[in-house]
Amino acid sequence: MRDELTHSSHWGGFTVRVRDGEIDAVQPLHDPDPSPLLGNLPGSLRHATRVARPVARRGWLERGPGPSRDRGSDSFVELSWDEALDRAAAELRRVIAEHGNSAIYGGSYGWASAGMFHQSQSQLHRFLNCIGGFTSHRNSYSIGASLVLLPHVLGSSAAVFRRATPWTVIAKHTDLLVAFGGLPLKNTFVAPGGMARHGLRGHLEAARKRGMRIAHFSPLRDDVVPEAEARWYPLVPLSDVAVMLGLAHVLVTEGLHDPVFLERYCEGGKQFIAYVLGERDGVAKTPEWAEQKSGIAANDLRLLARQMAASRTLVTVSYSLQRAQHGEQPLWAALSLAALLGQIGLPGGGFGHGYGSMGDLGSPSAPLPLPSLPEGRNAVRAFIPVARIADLLLRPGESFDYNGASHRYPDIRLVYWAGGNPFHHHQDLNRLRRALGRPDTVIVHEPYWTPMARHADLVFPATTSLERNDIGSGRADARIIAMKRAVAPVGGARNDHEILAGLAERLGARDAFTEGRDERAWLEHLYARIRELLADVGADAPDFDEFWSRGSLAVPDSESERVLFSAFRADPGHEPLKTPSGKIELFSETIARFRYDDCPGHAAWLESDEWLGSPRAARFPLALVANNPATRLHSQLDAGAYSQAAKVRGREPVRMHPSDAAARGISTGDVVRLWNDRGSCLAGAIVTDDVRPRVVQLSTGAWFDPDDSRAELATCVHGNPNVLTRDVGTSKLSQGCSGQHALVEVERLAADPPPVRAFEPPRIEKRKT
């Protein structure tokens, strides 16, 4: 029997049917609730947006390296592989010789594709480390604030993300799930590296049948699936902390909190309670005070707080809430609220972060420490918090605050990117365009002509995962999947490893980079470790050939009874947290000592410049929620059938409330313009009461498509919300991404909208002889 063509993606495992060198159909692999994102794969291998051959930007080729505002508008010239690699190697050599390795930014953030070996970032980092190192990045766009705050207040972020109480326990024990940011099903289809079994719908169904209630705080009704029958509290965006403090006020003033838990397990309960009662600032954080900020009735908050105290309650906060200015505060306030209830460490009670934000959070599978390509040691110490990329390029030599210390931005001459799309993930894209005009050279590996590829000087065509062999599995995945090559590399594409091996060869580092292994040898090497891990958890662990022929292996659900912080609760003396006090820090002496005006020593209400209560709202009266999309992963495969089916007149859909639409003469199907002082974009209107009044929702991921690629403030005609978002760190503490919110105005476009050209390749010329 012919082996099945198994494969995997960040949104699930599947088998592929190939016809004429193209994916014709995909079938989910052992998945009870497969992701609709699979619908973007057919037709994706030979789409017109594929980069066919190595190219150089004309201006860079003719005038040599140097700052240029032509990036993004210039044409490209085709090069042979040898010439492209020679030129890239020569430029790396020049930059290192003249400016040192810290002048290379190789942080290269992005989700790339599933697969442990061909992971673009580890490949690139390994290569750059082999040639002396590079300026790197820390943390992620997803959870930039959490990754810095959690170690201060809970001793580690890994516990919260890797050891979260699984959905199996929640379904059995939780009576009341208070979900700040909801539990959006769309996000749970995805996890980095793979997500072989999608189960949220099933768990919510089991919990509902048992009687679990959900209190859902979000400006968007459909952040919880309707079948879960959640009670929707449609709060003003960015007012969650006010609600949490209002609930805390009820618990404290009605004696419903747990002083014994605070004393035994927490540091700083007294300071937090004093703040809630307004003892220092004279502002008691009453439910009435919270109502003013959030629009949620004080009486509803009072009733909810009493229910929380009377039930087994889990307080959870989504990743999206911390992706905002002062994003540390909702996380810390939710933890403080859960601590007041005293249920942390009990089955189905306590605190969670990211249920509904990432598919693997709350997985009952064993969180195996899966191997990846070793990156080696980076000899350069300079780094940036990942979302400070535009500051890095625009402000060389200037200092920035981060987590209690002051650092300096190095002078970057060469930007090297593989497996990410900053024109998707970064904020204030007009500013990013200016920043990318500054370095001498920008090198990008991409399978597709994304906006980042268009802004490069040298573009290397990369394979997609379906053009190579790999092993796929996520962080707490239900399966290890053989990702089999379905077609030969399309056009002139090469995989990231081959491209970098070619460069390493030219720079005298090939052996260090490849260790003499080819793809097959690397896969066998990585699999040997996987086999040990599987054997340790008592799972079937055949040899490599047998695994490859079977196509996938199941990972057992060995952690379906796990409870976050149960060991700490049972014996805080012997199982202390890794915080300075060994306890949960509701007040952090360390953070207080940093004396940051935007992150005090305990959770606090700090107003965002981009919320409806700010003075800016007089000019831009609508709150934009720029959340992650439902019809693709980030910007990946935006040209795919499933993503395209959701567009309105070819633009990204923007949802708005009937009252706001009527006030502006807007109907469903209209093309509208969203704008503020940072830029504007067009989008296709959908009028619905699934969003609260004064809120518009436009997801990220539409490929940036400027009407005038040379304009200072370009309009994206396709609907990328990151032209509107503000490029500012969450706070001096963590400097995370704050892209989730922006204030905007919206109008109906009276004229005929310009065409969307995002999926047309740029001008590519043959070499002048």
Ligand code: PGD
């Ligand atoms: P992707 O679209 O996944 O976005 O940002 P990210 O940059 O990860 O980009 C991955 C790119 O890698 C794609 O262009 C794909 O074609 C390419 N690629 C795939 N496989 C390969 C390969 O094998 N080799 C090479 N060379 N390339 C490959 C995601 C980021 O956006 C994240 S994680 C979050 S959570 C943020 N969320 C928000 C938000 O909520 N709101 C706003 N406004 N902005 C955000 N940005 C962030």
